[in-house]
Amino acid sequence: MLIQQLVNGLLLGTTFALIALSFNLVVGALDRLNFALGETAMVSAICGALFLSQLDVPFVLAFLAALVVGALIAGITFLLSFRFVSADYHTAPILSSLGVGLVLTSLVTRVLGSDQRRVPTVLKDVRIEVGPLRIVGDQLIILVVAALMTVLLYIFLNRTAWGMAIRGVSDDSDMTGLLGVPVQRVILLTFVISGTLAGASGLLTGLSFHTVSPFTGFETTLTALMVIVLGGLGNITGGVVAALMIGVIETLTVAYLSATYRDLIVFLLVGITLVARPQGLFTRNTGVVGRV
């Protein structure tokens, strides 16, 4: 059973990893947190779920729809909460993006109601059993798609001109701008990619949990924050490792202790990390406060 629980934890962690990557991209580009990303993931997931359950489209199409919705919302959030806000007011983008998140939740509940929506099983009859280990079809989808998106992101950031521009803006936006890179367009692109990742995370999480609820946005944000505090703000590799770690810790806590200890143990771990290694477990540069 332990092996199965470890796999469950890793699968949970992969969904955390995508949303943490999404947050980390924005932090890298702007040294700011987009607090609407949790709600972006939620709206994308609900749209994807509606495509699957109401329009009965193939999963690939619903997934692409979720990505597009995520990208659109993130782009709009950039324009509303970051683009035209002075860099001198550090808290303004935080509060503004929190507001965007609240508006998104209210819009969804007003338009579609507050009920959770079922995400239909995609690969119903697929089940792989190796000894005590059992992986069902949807878990395979989550694993493959999350890994694929992480690899694609890595290739994009390291092997393309736009990816290099994003890394340049992340390192030193002024210098990158002086070299002729359109900084604002690069930042917008970063937001769009982060929204795409949030959209993917939202629908994959829905697939894992079988439902999506309009009220999960802030919870997702909170989980992503814990991941990036543990992994190191802006550290993409650290974020992935920390996400998998939290997924495993949460799963094992529920399995062997109690569901009520789950958050407590993760929060304790985050608290200890903030005190002992504020830069995160996998980062050597400045800590959370220094970056944001």
Added chain:
Amino acid sequence: MRTALTGRRATIFVAVALLVLAACGGEDEGSGGGGGDQSDAGPYRLGLVHSSEGPFASNSATMREGANYAVDLINADGGVNGRDIELVEVDARNDPQTLVTAIPQLVSEEEVFAILAPVDSAGCEIACAIAADLEVPTLSAGAGRPGVLEPSRPWSFTMTAPDASNSIPVLQAVVEEEGFETAAIIVDEANATTQAQADLYREVFDGTDVEVVSTTTFASGDSSFASQVTSMSAESPDVIALAAGPADAARIAVEIRSQGLEALLIGTGSLQAGGTDYINGAGEAAEGTLTAAQFNPENPDEPAASLLAQAEEDNDLESVSLNFAYAFDIVNLIATYLTDSGATASPDTLEADRQGLLDYLEDVEAYEGMSGDVAFAEDGTGDRPELYAVVENGEFVISEVGS
């Protein structure tokens, strides 16, 4: 449209006629008389406390719909004593602190005559106790945890038979009949009502010599149940008891089936009371789920049958849920008292009128409403039949125990 309105009016006529008959049958000789036309006095105000969040949000939503439907029908028919009924609604958002401030506000500022208390036991316990301190009658459509009304008696009532007295004999009969040997319980640890459900299951399994091989926990609103179901799966139980709100139970059922477990899923009456929320959330995974039940949405007896049919038509419902019907009956019970006693519920008489409602509720013997015959036990809980429900083709099919 014309046909619908005609049918509705006919139903109102039948309902009001029966209400009056029921009231005449159950009351003292001197209590009748009616209040005449009080149309200048403004509406009768009733508080309604619901919750848009938490494990029983869907039950709360259907309770709200049922109460509003009752008020709409009564007001469309000219109101009570020439006055409309107005619901003053509060969304407690599953937050005890909101109840602590909202109930006194309903009583002192809104001057409500009585309160429709939260459907969930945890919320009802708090709300009813506060209202009892202020000597305001409260009626819950769904609170069924044993002892939930103790802090607030005699001012509180619940339309529901306690989970324990209703569900234990029903589930024990089913478990014995099926010959189960092992069971697993999954319980929402963050909610007092579901913890009481877990105790109820333990009593059911103790009484039937079924071994509980796994008890796993979660917290209300948790999203992932993979870990809990994996733990249960390792023990291969014959039956899995769901101590959870309908929405959580639905997600658990989907995870159970997606991991390939074929154990029978059972629930208490509150799972059936959640109406379609469990079935819609779980989809095919809900098929075969067995719950205790105390309300039959296909009740063939009159006037319930007519009222249920009309409610389905007017509200475009596939089936009327328990909380809807119970809330409908609460509003009509109060309306019957107001009609019969002629109470004005004005600031001068509010205290005496509330006491009058309390006395009336204590004496109700067999009020015939949408949910069937209503009567209250000495502890203020509803006296209901022992039924069970099985999910078949996407709906709860109700049967009597032993049938």
